[in-house]
Amino acid sequence: MALKALDIYKLLPKKNCKECGDPTCLTFAMKLAGGKADVDLCPYLDDQAKSILGATTRPPIRLVRVGVGERFFKVGEETVLYRHEKTFYHPPGIVFRVSDAQTSDEIAAVTRRVRDETFTRVGTDLRFNGIAIENTSGSAEIFAKTVAAVEQQQAHLPPVLIAKDPAALSAALVHCGSYRPLLHAATGENYREMCALAKKHGCPLVIRAATMDGLIQLVKDCTAGGVQDLMLDPAPENLGAFISRSTQIRQLAITRSVPELGYPVYLDASLTGLQDAAMVLGIVKYASVIVTSPLMPGPAKASLTLRQNIYTDPQKPIQMNPGLYRVGNPGKDAPVLMTVNFSLTFFTLQGYLESSRVPCFMLIVDTEGLSVLTAVAAGKLSETLVRDSLKKFGVESEVTHRKLIIPGYASPLSGRIEEATGWKVLVGPRDAAEIGEFLHEEWKNQG
Amino acid sequence: MVADAQFGWSGSIGEVTLGATKTEGGTRRISYRIGGGTTLPFMEKETSSPSPLIAFEVCDYPLPWSPIVRNYCGDLVNDLAAWTKTADTTYQADLIRLHLNSTRQRDFSDIPAVGKTVETVLSASSLPLIIEGSNEPKIDSEVFQRCGESGQGERLLLGTAEASRYRSIAAAALAYNHSLIAQSPIDVNLAKQLNILLKEIGVPRDHIIIDPYTGALGYGFEYSYSAMERIRFAALKGDPDLAMPIICSAADSLNIKEVREADPAMQDAIAVSWEFYTGTAAAAAGAEIICVRHPKTIGMLRQAFASMKTRSGPAGVQ
Ligand code: B12
Numbered sequence A: 001m002a003l004k005a006l007d008i009y010k011l012l013p014k015k016n017c018k019e020c021g022d023p024t025c026l027t028f029a030m031k032l033a034g035g036k037a038d039v040d041l042c043p044y045l046d047d048q049a050k051s052i053l054g055a056t057t058r059p060p061i062r063l064v065r066v067g068v069g070e071r072f073f074k075v076g077e078e079t080v081l082y083r084h085e086k087t088f089y090h091p092p093g094i095v096f097r098v099s100d101a102q103t104s105d106e107i108a109a110v111t112r113r114v115r116d117e118t119f120t121r122v123g124t125d126l127r128f129n130g131i132a133i134e135n136t137s138g139s140a141e142i143f144a145k146t147v148a149a150v151e152q153q154q155a156h157l158p159p160v161l162i163a164k165d166p167a168a169l170s171a172a173l174v175h176c177g178s179y180r181p182l183l184h185a186a187t188g189e190n191y192r193e194m195c196a197l198a199k200k201h202g203c204p205l206v207i208r209a210a211t212m213d214g215l216i217q218l219v220k221d222c223t224a225g226g227v228q229d230l231m232l233d234p235a236p237e238n239l240g241a242f243i244s245r246s247t248q249i250r251q252l253a254i255t256r257s258v259p260e261l262g263y264p265v266y267l268d269a270s271l272t273g274l275q276d277a278a279m280v281l282g283i284v285k286y287a288s289v290i291v292t293s294p295l296m297p298g299p300a301k302a303s304l305t306l307r308q309n310i311y312t313d314p315q316k317p318i319q320m321n322p323g324l325y326r327v328g329n330p331g332k333d334a335p336v337l338m339t340v341n342f343s344l345t346f347f348t349l350q351g352y353l354e355s356s357r358v359p360c361f362m363l364i365v366d367t368e369g370l371s372v373l374t375a376v377a378a379g380k381l382s383e384t385l386v387r388d389s390l391k392k393f394g395v396e397s398e399v400t401h402r403k404l405i406i407p408g409y410a411s412p413l414s415g416r417i418e419e420a421t422g423w424k425v426l427v428g429p430r431d432a433a434e435i436g437e438f439l440h441e442e443w444k445n446q447g
Numbered sequence B: 001m002v003a004d005a006q007f008g009w010s011g012s013i014g015e016v017t018l019g020a021t022k023t024e025g026g027t028r029r030i031s032y033r034i035g036g037g038t039t040l041p042f043m044e045k046e047t048s049s050p051s052p053l054i055a056f057e058v059c060d061y062p063l064p065w066s067p068i069v070r071n072y073c074g075d076l077v078n079d080l081a082a083w084t085k086t087a088d089t090t091y092q093a094d095l096i097r098l099h100l101n102s103t104r105q106r107d108f109s110d111i112p113a114v115g116k117t118v119e120t121v122l123s124a125s126s127l128p129l130i131i132e133g134s135n136e137p138k139i140d141s142e143v144f145q146r147c148g149e150s151g152q153g154e155r156l157l158l159g160t161a162e163a164s165r166y167r168s169i170a171a172a173a174l175a176y177n178h179s180l181i182a183q184s185p186i187d188v189n190l191a192k193q194l195n196i197l198l199k200e201i202g203v204p205r206d207h208i209i210i211d212p213y214t215g216a217l218g219y220g221f222e223y224s225y226s227a228m229e230r231i232r233f234a235a236l237k238g239d240p241d242l243a244m245p246i247i248c249s250a251a252d253s254l255n256i257k258e259v260r261e262a263d264p265a266m267q268d269a270i271a272v273s274w275e276f277y278t279g280t281a282a283a284a285a286g287a288e289i290i291c292v293r294h295p296k297t298i299g300m301l302r303q304a305f306a307s308m309k310t311r312s313g314p315a316g317v318q
């Protein structure tokens, strides 16, 4: 069972020396109790305290870092089975697979794609996370060469090295050992050599076994061998096997029933024969690293979007600060468009306004992050809110006219807004895609 | 050592039957019993519940339909019988979902035509049928009545009941022994409330399918996903008012910016991806019927569900 902060505090050295990164032993104890810190951060703990604390205070799923530099990512430290119970914290790294049997041009193209491709949604840049290089050639030398070539291009993209033969990994690690690549995979046969490599280079290591018992045994062996940063590959032979094993691992880990399973899950979506479905299930069912063949444009954006959706915090819709925003360089006669502070709404409308090339003002009112229709349905968008926002953000001194364009879905409010504000209300289209046409025709005619 | 996740569920998902074969008093070549799940989706040791069903959506007035689907299906969309038949034999759907879009036109009053349309679809395909009726309180009663009557004996699934309008559809379902879809806006408590309202006027639990409303991927899907998980979770914990199968329609996916504005050469593939990603994630969250509009999504979903349903020995330990 988890210990309370005060019980933990009693076991700490009470030096308040700050070396753990916390100002006092007590604040460190509070973090430990919340599963937000690792006991190892305090250098002065005696062994007995360590063993008591280690078992109960470390996060139920270990945080593991992959890669170094700007593009490194970390996974793990999840605490729930359902996102609505709290939230999911660390989105899975999506890693594109190449093989050392491909031509160097092919490999370079994939590498550049992962390095450069971004998809911007709701003001956030969504990207793929790394490159997995597989040793299919069977030659350690070719593998090492391929890894070296990728490393030259990729500006520290987190690498995943996939090889059955420890000798091949060893040769490749000469070129990227200090970049914290993820090594795949330790099995019952090779874990000693794999552990030695992971330990030597300080890399995270995936262990692979198709049963819970197999995984548990390997975790015991590898941690005893001095490797703490592990990931679990449950080697699913079909999608049903993935869902059930991954869910079991998550459940047994977060309840601390089987602490040995408290590591992030690794999924190779390209091995299931149904890569798109495996992508989806990896994202929604607890995978932390997903290896895939380079995705086509459809699945590429769909998977980044699904990942963004599932990993948004369900307790707070993504919000914009309310206020007056400018598109282009609006003058005193530029149109003013009112909308809500749900970020998806904001960015959607802003995108269409920018492409309309009509400089204008966006008046963002505080609907607590609700979309237009939702805010209208919930009564969060009202004439008083609009009136107060016009005042608060000084709109009257920005423009000389008194005309406000409101979203089509807010049309039931148009009369009341006119009365409350004294501004003339123009009801815009429902779909923001039509805003350009509206501004070019209706607004011009108004002017 | 035995490592097996213990959830300790006490409830299970109720079963609903869709369609009626000759021996069951209808004319369908197959009927489906859906629901029956006893744990999280796709986690069963023995399969106590069937694979999710895939419904293909057609309509009797295609103008408001996605241009992507209209392009792909071509002239078929103007010939409801042929479209329905193709959905059955070529696209290989499990179910047909007919949208009576015509009833949503202004001042619609041709009720007899509704009956004819339903008959056309019933004779074009012998798959079980879902019907989406009117969206206008003034004609609801007549439209649903006519649908119910024309499909008498066929155990249709009628849609859509909402908290503000459920009496007409419930009356038609009760009179002709059909089931109905109960839709609420992405909220587990509202879903429960509506089911209680339906219970109070006599709709049996095994005649209700929950539609928690599906926001498109990127446009509210995370809320829908969690609503589905919560409904399933509540049902497994023993709440009988939420223990019904779930239907999910990812129709909005075809209207989102990323799909609408896609490069024309790739547009079909992109539309299918977004529909497929939404449908697969919804199935993982607990949906038992997935509705799609793009024919090419059907085969992909079927393959995925087959693999998701496969058990390969105990994942735990020997
Ligand atoms: C996700 C969602 C939710 C989420 C909230 C997400 C959020 N941050 O708002 C949750 C689950 C919390 C939710 C709750 C509710 N919801 Co809701 N929800 C949706 C859903 C699926 C998507 C909303 C969305 O994200 N849209 C995308 C954004 C970008 O759309 P938008 O803000 O409207 O912006 C567009 C246009 O309005 C336009 N636009 C925007 N600004 C401007 C400005 C100008 C000047 C112009 C011209 C145009 C323009 O451009 C945008 C793109 O086209 C919709 C269904 C749907 N398809 O819309 C239902 C929906 C809006 N919800 C609905 C309801 C009823 C509710 C609840 C009241 C239910 C309840 N009783 O609990 C609650 C209310 C909220 C509360 N009390 O907390 C109903 C509304 C019914 C109605 N017609 O009034 C809908 C339509 C679902 C339905 N069919 O029943 N909801």
Ligand code: SF4
Residues within 6 Å of the ligand: A012, A013, A014, A015, A016, A017, A018, A019, A020, A021, A022, A023, A024, A025, A028, A041, A042, A043, A044
């Ligand atoms: S490092 Fe240890 S002794 Fe120093 S403040 Fe932190 S907990 Fe206290």
